[in-house]
Amino acid sequence: MRAHNLALVLHTVANSTSPPSRAAVAGATGLTRATVSALVDDLVAGGLLIEVDPPPRTGAGRPAVGLALTSTGPAGLGLEINVDYLAACVVDLTGAVRHRHVEHADQRPADPAQALAALGRLAAAARLAAEADGLVVAGAALAVPGLVAGGLVRVAPNLAWQDVDAVAALRAVPELADLPVTVDNEANLAALGELRVTGGLSNDRDRSPGPTDAGPSGNSFLYVSGEIGIGAGLVIDGELYRGVRGWSGEIGHVTVYPDGRPCRCGSRGCLEQYAGQEALAVDEPLAAAALGIALSAVVNLLDVPVIVLGGAYAPIFATLREGIEAELRARVLTSGLAPVTLRAAALGPDAAMRGAADTIIRGVREDPAAWLRRSA
Template sequence: MTDAPVRQASLREHNLGLVLRQAANAARPPSRADIAAATSLTRATVSALVDDLIAGGLLTEVEPAPRAGAGRPAAGLVLSASGPAGLGLEINVDYLSACVVDLAGTVRHREVRHADQRPGRPAEVLAEVAELAAAARAHAERQGLTLAGAALAVPGLVTPTGLVRLAPNLGWRDVDVPAGLAQGLAGSGPRSEATRRDGAGPLGRSAALDGLPVTVDNEANLAALGELHAGPAGPASFLYVSGEIGIGAGIVLHGTLFRGARGWSGELGHMAVRPDGPACRCGARGCLEQYAGQEAILRAAGTDDLLPQAKAGNPAVLDALSAAGAALGVAVAGVVNLLDVEAVVLGGIYAPLAPWLCPAVEAEIRQRVLTAGWSPVDIRPSVLGADAAVVGAAGSVVRTIHDHPARWLTRV
């Protein structure tokens, strides 16, 4: 640890975040006096900080609840419904999506476009994502919201700079996503460095994300973060499994996303369930995706309507889901043995199918996890369902404001 004085500016930045989070996490709108009591800051300091947060559009005052006894009740403080918001974007194999989440975590806009993204070149896919972003930005502005930033969820290995090293189910390799997002397809012009790298056509400028900080992350990581912050507090350590055409996982340990040494943890879909099994798009054999991915389940079931047919008791569909659950259970049991997580959260297409997947998953865990006899693992569907990644992406922008409101205040 380095002994260094705390600058006055740093102290103010810390206290701004402390006050904002007190208002955000309170069971009822707290007054300035309530926040002073909870934080041990002086009332004068809290009042000055609250004034700054209100002026910056982060907090707003609400009428106090009536109370018995002497004295006038103080106004309460809540997160502003017309302040900054986060833009979430998602690229998946068979759809694109966008959503806007306000400061309180409420989804204010959502759009999904269903289409197979594999035939498109990366630049074409990113151009359509930019269109979704532009539409979402317009919806936000009509509601009086200002986007503070954007986060994009991608099913692949993503570097801290947003370079997608590999997204095997999309067929992407070394795609500079931030550069591609900042541009849209154009009819002519010189090929940029980004287009040379991914083999796409000429690019032109798009205003969809102009001025917005943009981050890119693995979709399962963002979904896990969304799940961590959704609804009432759940387990502090869990494995989030994203079931789509591919299978990803987000690992949360003690309330913090575990990324691994290079940020690429969670590739559950490419764990070998049977080493001599069928070839996978990643180049290996017998990967979990070949047994429990969406396309594998559909092939085994012989139908595109899994949920209605499962509810109807279709034997082929029930057998396919049971087999997928068993394969998933084998992989999940290995993770539980290794990391000792408390729960496994089934997301993506797995969430609505959980009633038919869970029995086989649980059976494998009981058989394979050493501690299962006295420390059972909770298997549950995702609270956010299919929207976990895109809502988690937007929420990651909002949480940055909660953690560092001073950065936002310098922009307004």
């Protein structure tokens, strides 16, 4: 219960636009001022919150003390390995990117061990730089362009990887040996990165206890990442849906034209053949129509109100938009009742890396009690 309330308080502070007072937090959470005081004291002592200059005064009464997330506490290490670059970044509890290291190099000739060793060096450097700033790296997450299951990269076609234990390889680096490390699909993590930047702050779920529970749009969207392959990350009410075995989001192999072009996956008419980077370069209208057909299926099945186009789609969003929306209008059953919002990704190529780092700080935010135990 204590753990839950600590998270609740932290969450409330994080989602406030201006530094709230203890009393404001109490009002927002429904807890007593006394309880919030006690919880806040713990969070301050544990280095998760700091007291800051009070927000501009409003009326009579003793002046409030503002609360904010610390920028010198736990941090997340976000890593990414992709076809033509390696990257690492450090994000602090406030969500600010504190360090960012990118190394451009074609990874395809390298074998997995080489690539991961190089990434490990990058990660170690980022960690060192972060700790010089007083940050404590709480964990690392790695984004890969492939299928991940059980902590293993099962297959990453564009890297020519198969059954690679990336976590073990990274933890073999001495400077990272003590860090908890996870791996995840690139599109999934990019979706989380997008969530943090756009919808992440206004959390519709724990709004004040209104009577109507017909949740408004909330933080729900499908992030579509157009690279050589096409991946998607589905976020429902602020939470990433990974699928039962972690293999969700393979929108690239949704059938668009049943008897169409053969795909490297063995099937025919996959979206990837019509809206992948190669096809995109040749025929944009075709890509838009194909995307529209596949996305209509998603909306019909899942009632997702927002679709975010990322990766290679983001820069050419304007030219794709109309073609996609035409298909959505025609093919989504409920398009007359409420339209589907289509927009370009806010984050550029950093989305996956940022999302990876975010999973770490999200972990701290959701279970601050664990962090307090650790730093006690």
